Amino acid sequence: MIGAMSTGEGAQSRVPIVGLGAGTHAKSVVEAIRSSGHFEVAAIVDDDPAKAGAELFGVRVVSPEGLEQLRANGVTHAFVGVGGIGDSSGRRGIFERLVTAGFELPAIIHASAIVSPWATLRRGVQVFAAAVVNADAEIGAGAIVNTGAIVEHDCRVGAHAHVAPGACLAGLASVGESAHVGIGAVVIEGVRIGPGALVGAGAVVIRDVPEGARVAGVPARPLG
Numbered sequence: 001m002i003g004a005m006s007t008g009e010g011a012q013s014r015v016p017i018v019g020l021g022a023g024t025h026a027k028s029v030v031e032a033i034r035s036s037g038h039f040e041v042a043a044i045v046d047d048d049p050a051k052a053g054a055e056l057f058g059v060r061v062v063s064p065e066g067l068e069q070l071r072a073n074g075v076t077h078a079f080v081g082v083g084g085i086g087d088s089s090g091r092r093g094i095f096e097r098l099v100t101a102g103f104e105l106p107a108i109i110h111a112s113a114i115v116s117p118w119a120t121l122r123r124g125v126q127v128f129a130a131a132v133v134n135a136d137a138e139i140g141a142g143a144i145v146n147t148g149a150i151v152e153h154d155c156r157v158g159a160h161a162h163v164a165p166g167a168c169l170a171g172l173a174s175v176g177e178s179a180h181v182g183i184g185a186v187v188i189e190g191v192r193i194g195p196g197a198l199v200g201a202g203a204v205v206i207r208d209v210p211e212g213a214r215v216a217g218v219p220a221r222p223l224g
C-alpha cells in the first residue's frame with residue numbers, strides 16, 4: 001500500500017507531492033523541493049518496470065499504478081521529473097498526463113534562486129539553484145529555468161521551453177514554446193527565439209531565430 005507521504009523530520013507539516021519520471025533530471029527537482037521546505041516528495045512514479053522498488057535520494061520509485069493510488073490517498077500535487085535537451089515532447093506529455101489525472105502542478109523554486117515578486121510563473125515551472133528571474137518576466141507552464149540561468153526583466157519564456165544552466169536572456173528577449181536555449185548561451189536584448197528552436201551551448205544570439213531553427217556560434221548562425 002502506498003501512503004500519502006514519506007516519513008522524515010518535518011514531513012507532517014509539508015504538503016505531499018509526487019513526481020512522474022525518475023530520470024536524472026528528477027534529482028534536481030527533488031533537491032529544489034527539499035530546499036524550499038514547502039513539499040515532501042511522497043514517491044516518484046516511472047513507467048520503466050526495472051526502476052520500481054529503487055530509490056532516488058531516499059524517495060521510493062514506484063510503478064505507474066502507484067500514481068492513481070497516490071491520488072486516491074489524497075496526494076494532489078505533482079511535478080514533472082523529466083528534462084530533455086532540444087526535445088520537450090516527453091516533458092510536455094508527462095505534464096499533460098498529470099493535469100489530466102487531476103493533479104496540481106505548483107512552480108518549484110530552489111531556495112537559492114532569486115525570483116522577483118513582479119515576475120509571473122505559470123503552473124509546473126521549475127527554477128533551479130542560483131537562477132534569477134527578474135521583474136515582469138513571464139515563464140510559461142512547464143518551462144525550466146535551469147541552474148544559474150538568468151531571465152532578465154520583461155522576458156517571455158514560452159510553455160515547456162528550457163533555459164539551460166548558465167544561459168542568459170537579456171531584457172525584453174523572448175523564447176518560444178518548447179524552444180531550448182543551451183548551456184551558457186546569451187540572447188541579447190529584445191531578440192526572439194521562435195517556438196521549437198534550439199540555441200547551441202555558448203552561442204551569442206544577436207538576431208531573431210525562426211521557428212524550429214537550430215543555431216550555434218558567436219554570433220549565432222544556422223546549423224546545417
